[in-house]
Amino acid sequence: MAEQEGTHRPAAPAAAAPKGRTAEEIRQDPLVSATVEKVAYAILDAKEFAGEITLIADRDEIVEVARAFKNDSFNYLVDLAGVDYSTYPGYKGDRFGVSYVLYSFDRNVRVRLRVYTDAKTPIPSVSSVWKTANWQEREVFDMFGVGFSNHPNLERILMWDGFNGHPLRKDFPLRGIDTGAAIYPEIFPDGGGPKAGSTGKTPQNVNIFKGEWTQYGYGIPAGYDGRKTQMEPAPELAGAVADTARPTAEAPWHDPHLALDQRLELAKGVDLKAKLFAAMAQTDCTACGWDCEGYAAALAAGETKDITLCIPGESETETALKKLLAEAKTM
Amino acid sequence: MFDVHEMEVNFGPQHPSTHGVLRVILKIDGERIIEAKPVIGYLHRGTEKLFENMAYPQCVPHTDRLDYVASATNNLGYVEAVEKLLGITKQIPKRAQLIRVMLSELQRLSSHLLWLATHALDLGAMTPFFYTFREREEILDLFEAYCGARLTLNCMRIGGMPDDLPDGWLDDLEEFTAKFDPAIDEYAALLNTNRIWKRRTVGIGVISPEEAIDWGITGPPLRGSGVEWDLRRAQPYECYPELQFDIPIGKNGDTYDRYLVRMEEMRQANRILKQCIPMIKETPAGDIKAKISRVIRPPEGEVYHSIEAPKGELGYYIISDGKTQNAYRCRVRPPSFINLQALPAMAKGYLVSDLVALIGTLDVVLGEVDR
Numbered sequence: 023m024a025e026q027e028g029t030h031r032p033a034a035p036a037a038a039a040p041k042g043r044t045a046e047e048i049r050q051d052p053l054v055s056a057t058v059e060k061v062a063y064a065i066l067d068a069k070e071f072a073g074e075i076t077l078i079a080d081r082d083e084i085v086e087v088a089r090a091f092k093n094d095s096f097n098y099l100v101d102l103a104g105v106d107y108s109t110y111p112g113y114k115g116d117r118f119g120v121s122y123v124l125y126s127f128d129r130n131v132r133v134r135l136r137v138y139t140d141a142k143t144p145i146p147s148v149s150s151v152w153k154t155a156n157w158q159e160r161e162v163f164d165m166f167g168v169g170f171s172n173h174p175n176l177e178r179i180l181m182w183d184g185f186n187g188h189p190l191r192k193d194f195p196l197r198g199i200d201t202g203a204a205i206y207p208e209i210f211p212d213g214g215g216p217k218a219g220s221t222g223k224t225p226q227n228v229n230i231f232k233g234e235w236t237q238y239g240y241g242i243p244a245g246y247d248g249r250k251t252q253m254e255p256a257p258e259l260a261g262a263v264a265d266t267a268r269p270t271a272e273a274p275w276h277d278p279h280l281a282l283d284q285r286l287e288l289a290k291g292v293d294l295k296a297k298l299f300a301a302m303a304q305t306d307c308t309a310c311g312w313d314c315e316g317y318a319a320a321l322a323a324g325e326t327k328d329i330t331l332c333i334p335g336e337s338e339t340e341t342a343l344k345k346l347l348a349e350a351k352t353m
Numbered sequence: 354m355f356d357v358h359e360m361e362v363n364f365g366p367q368h369p370s371t372h373g374v375l376r377v378i379l380k381i382d383g384e385r386i387i388e389a390k391p392v393i394g395y396l397h398r399g400t401e402k403l404f405e406n407m408a409y410p411q412c413v414p415h416t417d418r419l420d421y422v423a424s425a426t427n428n429l430g431y432v433e434a435v436e437k438l439l440g441i442t443k444q445i446p447k448r449a450q451l452i453r454v455m456l457s458e459l460q461r462l463s464s465h466l467l468w469l470a471t472h473a474l475d476l477g478a479m480t481p482f483f484y485t486f487r488e489r490e491e492i493l494d495l496f497e498a499y500c501g502a503r504l505t506l507n508c509m510r511i512g513g514m515p516d517d518l519p520d521g522w523l524d525d526l527e528e529f530t531a532k533f534d535p536a537i538d539e540y541a542a543l544l545n546t547n548r549i550w551k552r553r554t555v556g557i558g559v560i561s562p563e564e565a566i567d568w569g570i571t572g573p574p575l576r577g578s579g580v581e582w583d584l585r586r587a588q589p590y591e592c593y594p595e596l597q598f599d600i601p602i603g604k605n606g607d608t609y610d611r612y613l614v615r616m617e618e619m620r621q622a623n624r625i626l627k628q629c630i631p632m633i634k635e636t637p638a639g640d641i642k643a644k645i646s647r648v649i650r651p652p653e654g655e656v657y658h659s660i661e662a663p664k665g666e667l668g669y670y671i672i673s674d675g676k677t678q679n680a681y682r683c684r685v686r687p688p689s690f691i692n693l694q695a696l697p698a699m700a701k702g703y704l705v706s707d708l709v710a711l712i713g714t715l716d717v718v719l720g721e722v723d724r
Contacts, residue, residue, distance in 0.1 A: 071654035154569030180394040
């Protein structure tokens, strides 16, 4: 079996081309010049790194370019890779790039073609030129949402049909998305994750998950200083009692089980901020945008004049706050 | 005449002969396959996404998990691609190169032994399984002696090797290489002229050289179709130019030829190992690392580098933006994924039992297909 007479014996590898050539010089490289001449109208630019030539081709002419290279002994499509350039430093241009690595058995060299496209414009498929492009283009479609026109069966390949989003896009979270929402719609609220139902067959038809990663359950985030910053108000949490709602030595009135008059009794002889604090509902529910102490501090410092924000305290708290603030003014 | 009954059946994903979690939707008429549609992705772990979010050296253990029965070659392809990006390919010491070559060739043997065992088992021959695992065990012991792991080796670093060879390792290797050639003769005696084996493999899944290139097939399946192309010879890396070995090719492009090609490749790998032992004894001990910066931040650029893995051309396409210690994009060009694509074309018109032979002869590993 160990025969030495091969049908395709590769030539010696070409010496690495020197660095720092201009696009025009690369186009004149004997390796590619003959082919580039034939499709010169479709070759927009040329780059070189580590002896590897990259030719930037016109997206709409890629099939012609590919066929020209195939006729010029580059008969083997090694690799077809998508790239999302959206976070590339200093990059301006169409968001996605697709690289085609071609190999010539006769000359034993590789050449890379690249086209750029945005999320909406499909690239003409080269699967009619090389059969191997079929799955590789499907993978690029699956991972990046880049479409390919005239592809025989452009379906997802690694992710399942109906999966939302394209994992290798830079805005797809590394931790993944919550696919539980698609499986258990009764547990996860609407918008809590990707929804089943899109076919995922065309880029337009894919329901891409655009929102932030949702955290279920509530509570004050660790390390949060309610006195300084205002959180997003969370009206749906009004009345929910947080873990922090416990009486302390400095604030014995910080107990949601006490009535308002009992709390004000405990807060006799302290400063205005503490008195206002005692008038709150003591649940630390953050419906106003602070915890109870933070809201009191904001009122005492005049950061806010709105006394109607304490939803669980209702009109009782509102009246008490009005009275306390009026007393402080007259004093 | 006869009423034609077309039936659609699922082959896999939990089927012992699909070598993992490959699912093939078969449209069959009786036993004959009208259409086969592979469904993959059951083992997708987003390795390429992980590569974008880890520093270059952190990615090496993750490459182990691609083709998990040939992790040394996965490591080799990755570290060489990063070295090419850094421009330090020529600085790797000779000793490190030789250790890399030895581990890769041992890995090729271990991968081919596993292929032979399971391929023969799928087609009804049980004895080769016991014979090949006897030798594979010794290879895994050699790996364990070198790096402590048997399957997921994580045995290479950017710029060199993590450790020098342990004492006595070369003697163990020499002992192994001496008895491996007779072992291959044993496997060959079981199968080469076995009438049942030949009935199951000769003329099954024929693929012409032109078609193989069109489908992008590489590795033993390409050579089985008569294309003498091996990246170790065509675009040599490490110290392969100094080593003597032949590239076996087939004539008919059927399953039997691919079997013979892999058998001969094992002999050639053993021949390479035998040459490496005296060569490494001439190199200074401990010279296993190039002097490179501890922080790996390659210049802005992109490289494609590929090596001859046991399954075919394993390529890494890395884009560096020159600003961070992470790859901006790291694409793996897995041989199994591309080779598997030709399965529907090869299976059409054959029997369901031949599909088992075809999956075996393509030697796909689903960890690499799905990444």
